[in-house]
Amino acid sequence: MKHLFMLAVALVVGCFAGNPAADRAAPSQGEAPARPGPSLSELCALHHTDKCADHHDYVEIYDLFFQPVRERVERVLEIGVFKGDSMRLWEAYFPTAHIYGLDIVDSSAHDTDRITTAIADQADRMQLGAFIEAQGSDFDIILDDGGHTMEQQQISFGFLFPHVRPGGLYVIEDIHTSFPQLWPGYGVEDGGANSTYTMIDRFVRTGAFESRYLTETELEYLTRNVEHCFYSYRTTEFHSDFFLCEKK
Helix, strand or coil: CCCCECCHHHHHHHHHHCCHHHHCCCCCCCCCCCCCCCCHHHHCCCCCCCCCCCCCCCHHHHHHHHHHHCCCCCEEEEECCCCCHHHHHHHHHCCCCEEEEEECCCCHHHCECCEEEEECCCCCHHHHHHHHHHHCCCEEEEEECCCCCHHHHHHHHHHHHHHEEEEEEEEEECHHHHCCCCCCCCCCCCCCCCCHHHHHHHHHHHCCCCCCCCCHHHHHHHHHHEEEEEEEEECCCCCEEEEEEEEC
């Protein structure tokens, strides 16, 4: 197991349990390679979210991870629906994927033939379990853009990571809520020992996950099954941070 925050390009090469480029047949001599579909940045013009360039600009880095496998992604789960723009962004970007959205309020107005929403509290294991029971497991990508509290981020990660398929990705957005001097009100205790950023830092330092919010079984599973991790900090006015892990 590798315990370094790797450069995005290096992670992409090993991402999704194989070399995506090797899986695609090379074009015959004189044949131009197929043009990939629109990038996430380009699709932001139609489906604008705070992931786009004028805010956190996560999409620029997401493209490095998602573009090589976008034709093969089948199941994407995003925690946090809001106005539904992120789900429509993923629906447009991943041509054959079904997109699932979880929120604490009814968001079914955003449902389509490839978007399904459900109600769940991301810090409630019983409600998360009911969602998995109803909609199945083995997600290619799970993104947490939900409530951003320490408890919510860590419980969702611990409970849902087993439901990422081997080689799949789990993303925790907005890790900057771990820094109360910048973003107060997200449950960080004095000294930050319970913060999601501290959990990440301990993993890098020790090779093991620790969190007061997770069970021993969840912590052991994370420690055994995380293959790569990548931490991104962009120096925007929003202090834009996210954490991405690939599953073995």
